[in-house]
Amino acid sequence: MSVRAKKGAKVEQSTLFDASVLGRPLPMVGEQKDIRYYGTVARNVLNGPETTGMGFWSVNPYVGCAFGCAYCYARYTHRWVLDRAATTNPEHEDMQAARDNLSPWLAFERRIFVKQNAADVLRNVLRHGSDKHKALLNGDTIVIGTATDPFQPAERRFRITRSVLEVLADHPGLSICIITKSPLVTRDIDLLKRINRHSSLTVHLSLISTDRELARKLEPRAPTPEARLRALARLRESDIETGINVMPVLPAITDQPQALEHLVKSVAERGASYVNSCALRLRSSARARYLPFIEQEFPQLAKRYRATYTFDHKVSAAYSEALRTTMRSLCEKYGVAYGYYGRNGGEAEIVEERFAGAEQLQLEL
Numbered sequence: 001m002s003v004r005a006k007k008g009a010k011v012e013q014s015t016l017f018d019a020s021v022l023g024r025p026l027p028m029v030g031e032q033k034d035i036r037y038y039g040t041v042a043r044n045v046l047n048g049p050e051t052t053g054m055g056f057w058s059v060n061p062y063v064g065c066a067f068g069c070a071y072c073y074a075r076y077t078h079r080w081v082l083d084r085a086a087t088t089n090p091e092h093e094d095m096q097a098a099r100d101n102l103s104p105w106l107a108f109e110r111r112i113f114v115k116q117n118a119a120d121v122l123r124n125v126l127r128h129g130s131d132k133h134k135a136l137l138n139g140d141t142i143v144i145g146t147a148t149d150p151f152q153p154a155e156r157r158f159r160i161t162r163s164v165l166e167v168l169a170d171h172p173g174l175s176i177c178i179i180t181k182s183p184l185v186t187r188d189i190d191l192l193k194r195i196n197r198h199s200s201l202t203v204h205l206s207l208i209s210t211d212r213e214l215a216r217k218l219e220p221r222a223p224t225p226e227a228r229l230r231a232l233a234r235l236r237e238s239d240i241e242t243g244i245n246v247m248p249v250l251p252a253i254t255d256q257p258q259a260l261e262h263l264v265k266s267v268a269e270r271g272a273s274y275v276n277s278c279a280l281r282l283r284s285s286a287r288a289r290y291l292p293f294i295e296q297e298f299p300q301l302a303k304r305y306r307a308t309y310t311f312d313h314k315v316s317a318a319y320s321e322a323l324r325t326t327m328r329s330l331c332e333k334y335g336v337a338y339g340y341y342g343r344n345g346g347e348a349e350i351v352e353e354r355f356a357g358a359e360q361l362q363l364e365l
């Protein structure tokens with residue numbers, strides 16, 4: 001999903017962790033090949049619209065993401081946490097080394113922070129009758145996974161996202177959205193069904209290409225397109241609203257009409273609730289990783305990418321409109337709705353271009 005925040009908004013940084021909590025030692029709680037996991041104690045896990053600058057609440061059970069998508073926008077959130085952790089834990093050699101020796105984009109993928117107390121914190125803020133609980137009963141949406149994939153490999157071991165879902169399952173009347181690339185989400189179908197019975201629930205599966213080799217290059221450690229398509233089918237068989245976010249569409253790499261048609265056809269055949277798309281936007285931390293990646297992997301495109309993104313973070317309006325027109329007509333052809341899936345007055349509806357209108361920062365998951 002593409003989640004966009006108004007330019008200048010303090011996206012989660014102020015509430016991901018309390019500075020005093022960060023002062024505590026951060027024990028390594030696991031290791032998996034070249035990835036290290038550090039346990040953290042979060043003060044807050046439910047970030048409100050006024051803090052995030054986004055039109056919804058967000059929950060991120062982890063900081064960092066092992067899937068390592070070349071275009072990932074979310075790396076900057078990790079840098080802030082790593083810097084704070086290294087500064088406030090001078091005796092923590094791992095933290096110092098990660099900050100000093102790993103490039104920020106790689107640290108995001110290899111040093112993952114695990115919010116071990118996320119469920120307890122969430123249960124506390126959602127206690128029945130609390131202000132946050134009342135706001136959420138009024139129709140605000142909770143989005144899980146705006147700055148990390150909540151079902152990345154860490155989740156298999158730590159089950160933080162599952163524990164968060166367990167809390168949400170105990171609170172009827174909510175509007176919940178999960179963003180992921182991982183079929184691991186199907187592990188929790190039991191919980192998703194429970195939530196679905198008394199709350200509004202949508203899963204946004206991100207899929208930008210059905211070409212396995214291309215996907216491996218762009219999203220080196222993410223699940224294969226086939227695995228995501230199987231997850232889509234399973235979720236739909238379980239009556240879970242599941243849409244596909246073709247985000248970001250990468251100019252000259254994933255935007256060939258035939259490739260997009262194959263993608264739309266594939267997800268329509270598996271019952272996708274909707275399809276949405278958005279062209280690549282590059283803010284500074286994403287640009288710092290993505291443009292060198294293009295130089296290395298797609299050198300023939302480097303000049304065009306530099307021309308497009310050096311002085312702006314987005315493609316031209318003409319490109320966006322052409323993409324929208326193409327996707328809308330493909331969706332019509334294969335009988336799947338085009339647009340965001342949202343909730344209005346308790347009823348589910350497709351809300352096209354829901355976040356358009358302001359100058360915005362794309363947060364793509």
Ligand code: SF4
Nearest residue numbers: 065068069072148365
């Ligand atoms: S785009 Fe999403 S899945 Fe990919 S690395 Fe970033 S947070 Fe993870």
